[in-house]
Amino acid sequence: LAKTTQPISMDSYEGQEVNITCSHNNIATNDYITWYQQFPSQGPRFIIQGYKTKVTNEVASLFIPADRKSSTLSLPRVSLSDTAVYYCLVVIYNTDKLIFGTGTRLQVFP
Amino acid sequence: EADIYQTPRYLVIGTGKKITLECSQTMGHDKMYWYQQDPGMELHLIHYSYGVNSTEKGDLSSESTVSRIRTEHFPLTLESARPSHTSQYLCASSKPLDNSPLHFGNGTRLTVT
Numbered sequence: 412l413a414k415t416t417q418p419i420s421m422d423s424y425e426g427q428e429v430n431i432t433c434s435h436n437n438i439a440t441n442d443y444i445t446w447y448q449q450f451p452s453q454g455p456r457f458i459i460q461g462y463k464t465k466v467t468n469e470v471a472s473l474f475i476p477a478d479r480k481s482s483t484l485s486l487p488r489v490s491l492s493d494t495a496v497y498y499c500l501v502v503i504y505n506t507d508k509l510i511f512g513t514g515t516r517l518q519v520f521p
Numbered sequence: 522e523a524d525i526y527q528t529p530r531y532l533v534i535g536t537g538k539k540i541t542l543e544c545s546q547t548m549g550h551d552k553m554y555w556y557q558q559d560p561g562m563e564l565h566l567i568h569y570s571y572g573v574n575s576t577e578k579g580d581l582s583s584e585s586t587v588s589r590i591r592t593e594h595f596p597l598t599l600e601s602a603r604p605s606h607t608s609q610y611l612c613a614s615s616k617p618l619d620n621s622p623l624h625f626g627n628g629t630r631l632t633v634t
Contacts, residue, residue, distance in 0.1 A: 443620045445620075445622065447623075452627070452628070452630070453625075453627050453628070454611045454612075454613065454625025454626050454627055454628055455564070455611075455623070455625050456625065457622035457623065457624070460620065460622065502620050504619065504620075505619060509554075509566070509623060510566075510580070511556075511563045511564040511565075512563055513562065513563045514563065
């Protein structure tokens with residue numbers, strides 16, 4: 412199974428751009444990369460998913476280099492409400508299991 | 522925006538009791554999942570279902586059981602609760618398509634005394 416590695420924690424200030432990098436050296440050809448956000452006492456919430464290059468939606472961007480061994484979640488201009496745990500996952504093709512790691516705990520300060 | 526509902530939200534129960542954690546979704550999703558998460562820790566998949574009458578065990582050994590009699594309903598049952606079952610239980614669902622994102626409920630926080 413493709414294991415992911417990401418920083419345990421990150422700190423930022425309101426208004427800054429935050430980039431969280433995840434490594435997934437064993438990613439297979441048809442696997443996808445997906446990111447979830449989790450607030451305390453809530454279930455995770457899907458943020459963004461991609462296969463290669465760059466994906467952007469209304470809340471984040473996802474950058475995936477050509478070798479796909481890593482990916483970077485970019486949160487533009489974070490606010491206090493972005494304080495949460497962010498999980499990077501490799502979605503293994505044709506399976507129904509998502510393997511969550513320990514995630515990155517982002518703390519945004521005023 | 523919650524289309525997946527878990528009840529109860531919090532539950533404190535004594536050792537040996539039988540409990541059922543409810544999970545319902547209104548999105549018509551075929552796939553449903555149960556994850557277990559201890560505070561500050563990662564999520565572990567304990568059960569999942571492809572659809573009605575389908576149930577599979579996940580990667581984490583669990584003493585719980587599940588059933589899927591209706592598409593929208595995926596209850597999890599503990600026949601005899603123990604303090605080691607104290608945890609948060611998260612239910613999720615997704616479309617049948619590969620790589621469809623999971624929609625999670627807000628969880629049931631279970632404490633067994």
